[in-house]
Amino acid sequence: MKTKYVFIAFAVTALLQAFAPLKMVYDNEMTVSHGTVYKFKTEPIDPSDPFRGKYVSLNFEENILRVKDTVWQSNEQVYALLSINAAGFAKITAITKTRPQTGNDYIVVKTNYYFDGSLHINLPFDRFYMEEGKAQEAEDSYRDYSRQENTKPAYALVAVKEGNVVVTDVIVDGQPIRNYVLRKREE
């Protein structure tokens, strides 16, 4: 009898354990397939994570906003409204402290610091995981690429849906960073 109850409790635990990753898969898959894709200009650099492997760290340009309101605390959760600028890249148009209702796409960001009319924010996506080995090559080849003249800016493709975001790819010189690394290997 006792075994039965322990097993039922275990079954519930096991369901929760399975639910956690599967819910993550579902939410992000919905964002990828139904969300709007924005291009965020970025610089890829390479660190590592003990559990999740190598990634290129994304250093976004779009992280400063001129604001009129001066009452901003550090590390506060706020909402950034998105639009697309003339060059086709993502642009943050406004920051609100309450969740936007309908219409505009938005992302959930954390405030970094406020100084002299400018609010610095941390974007909620700063990693793009790559195969071990390719991450370092990606950083090296990007550094070489950025030194050349008349380069096209690198950017991350970010799917956005109801505040949830998924980085789907990083584009360097007009092609996915994975292919870019492979092309550089052949050169």
Add this chain to the structure above:
Amino acid sequence: MATLLKDLPELVENNVISPQTATDIERYYAARVNPQTNIMLTIFGVLGGILAGLGIILIFAHNWDNFSKTIKTGLAVLPLFIAQALAGYSILKNKSSVWKETAATLLFFAVGASISLVAQIYNISGDFPAFLTTWILLCLPLVYLLNSNAAAILLLVFSTWYSAVAGYSLWERPYWYLLFIAALLPFYIGHLKTGKNSNLAVVLNWLMPLSLLIAFGAFLKGADGFVVVMYMAFLCLMYNVGSLPFFANLKKQTGYLAFGELGIIIVLLMVSAQYMWLEITGNMQYGIYAVQSHFIIIWAVLLLISAILMFRYKSATFSSLKWATFLFPVLYFIAMVNVPLATILTNLVILAFGILTIRNGINKLHFRTLNFGILVLAVLTTIRFFDTNISFAIRGSLFLIVGIGFFAANYIVIKKKKEQPDTHTHEN
């Protein structure tokens, strides 16, 4: 033993012993042999589980490009389902602790691997404390459902890791840690009740205080110099808990007493220099500053619990170090008004403690106690050596006295021991 078991049928046949006695003897030996082999098997099972689990995580971290997102997602949850099946099977069939411990260890890492890999697939950025929190919460029930010591130790270690990452590198108060510890506490207390000298109890009696000691500081963001005062109260409480008859009379020493004793002495030696009292009270730059009220409340509660323990168990094995509980707050209040006086008194307190410990060591013919007292005096003298405002003559004499004292005290104990040869059991 083997021959005895072989002879049992013959003994029963000839009515030397009853069949009941024969089964009793068989059972006794079976029970006596099993724990040994079981412990070894369990340790190997757990080590295997840890290695396999970490292996899975590392292999996935390589992140193969050739695998599609679907295959990667499948691989992320596959180890989870296998480990869950193993754990479920060992519960249903009520398998041995070897099975349960191994399954719990594997499942623990499989949960971490599945969350990690999904995060990798969708490039989810790291809020590392949040990741650890999810992982720990999903695995806490395993401690009780599989009655797993390995899971308890892993969760304690990971909870401490969480508190350190959140508290020290991100400056967030790691409130989840309180819940994790509260969830593990019944398991720990249960083991202290049933087998207080068991291997697990010994391990947890060191890991638990170490974890608490690390996590305590993670909550003290914004307390500035008062951190030292709060840590002292916490160390005294830990020391007083370790001095309770229950812990003090265990066969093996506990971390409560050891960390408490060492911590109290280290903090006292730290504040034996005047500038430390200036820092703590804020007298250095700002004059005395206001400590946030919630820190004062926690401090008062720590002192109160310490006091209750001390006076409730008066006859227990408390040493002179227990008085630090009250002496330190007094020194702190004096330092608010007069820092030089507090500094002098601190040095006298350490001096008195050193001398009392040495006397205690000589009386009990206990080399460890004796030399701990001498070590405290030696460190105090060394620290004072660097205070330039004491003249060389005084410093030199201090060193000379400590040096001579070291030889004299050890000589006295050796001589006394020779006179009473049966006291060697006290040595350790």
